[in-house]
Amino acid sequence: MRVIAINGSHRKGKNTAIMLQWVLEEVATANIETELIELTDYKITSCKACNFCLRETDCNIKNDDMMAIAEKMFKADGIVLGSPVYFTNVTGLMKIFIDRTRWMHMCRNMLRDKIGAVVTNAGLRNGGQEIVLNILTRFLMAHGLHIVDSRNPNKGIYNIGATGTVFQGLSQENNGINWKKSIREDNLAFKECKELGRNLTREITLRKISSNS
Ligand SMILES: Cc1cc2nc3c(=O)[nH]c(=O)nc-3n(C[C@H](O)[C@H](O)[C@H](O)COP(=O)(O)O)c2cc1C
Incomplete structure (x- = not known):
């Protein structure tokens, strides 16, 4: 069994990557x-809207790294997407990636029935996290994935995915904002990522058991 996480942040290893690692670390315990x-490690060019994918289960653009990522997606049982909020939206990099997956479902839903999960974080407390969760979730659902949320099955309801913020509070001195040093200081984000990882693991394991029986 295999789970991949795809980070659309333009900053490698920072807040979004940390959240995705929290999810993956939980999954790895099973x-x-x-x-x-x-995604910053890969060359991904923009969709040219040539509509080749309306006729073929393939993409006309061959001179970049998108096929390498596609292979990893096909081999995975679960896919976790992460993007920070950029102007109440996903990052430009994540959007370019999203558009380039069109061939994976126009003629045939190649990712159908995999398990999906999403994470995001933003500078502000209400900086657009829920909008980004919705964008990422709807994208995965368009590809036929089943979405797990960050709910603890026994108590409380959290988000459809995991959210975080680096907002710390208002600064008394200059009427500005104090920021957390990193998402590591957001313990609710940590908890939601762990729940997401647990729910992802449970869903993938149950499906494996039922497909083997
Ligand atoms: C171009 C740009 C746009 C941003 N737009 C928003 C925004 O609309 N709302 C918000 O709260 N934070 C916004 N941010 C802040 C990022 O969401 C925040 O710094 C996040 O933690 C970055 O994640 P990363 O560490 O994975 O790069 C923006 C940052 C950048 C670079």
Whole structure:
């Protein structure tokens, strides 16, 4: 069993990557293989809207790294997407990636029935996290994935995915904002990521058991 996480942040290893690692670390405790894919490490060119994917289960653009990422997606049982909020939206990099997956579902839903999960974080407390969760979730649902949320099954209801903020509070001195040093100081984000990882693990394991029986 294998779970990959795809980070759309333009900053490698920072807040979004930390949240995705929290999810993957939880998944790895169940002996599931994991991999974090930083989109900044890959060359992904924009969709040209040539509509080749309306006729073929393929993409006309061959001179970039999108196929390498696609192979990893096909091999995975679970896919976790992460993007920080940029102007109440996903990052430009994540959007370019999203558009380039069109061929994976226009003729045939190649990612159908995989398990999906999403994480985001923003500078502000209400900086657009819920909008980004919705964008990422709807994208995965368009590809036929089943979404797990960050709810603890026994108590409380959290988000459809995991959210974080680096907002710390208002600064008395200059009427400005104090920021957390990193998302590591957001313990609710940590808790939601762990729940997401647990729910992802449970869903993947149950599906494996039922497909083997
Ligand atoms: C271009 C740009 C746009 C941003 N837009 C928002 C925004 O609309 N709302 C918000 O709260 N934070 C916004 N931020 C802040 C980031 O969401 C925040 O710094 C986040 O923690 C970055 O994640 P990373 O560490 O994975 O790069 C923006 C940052 C950048 C660079």
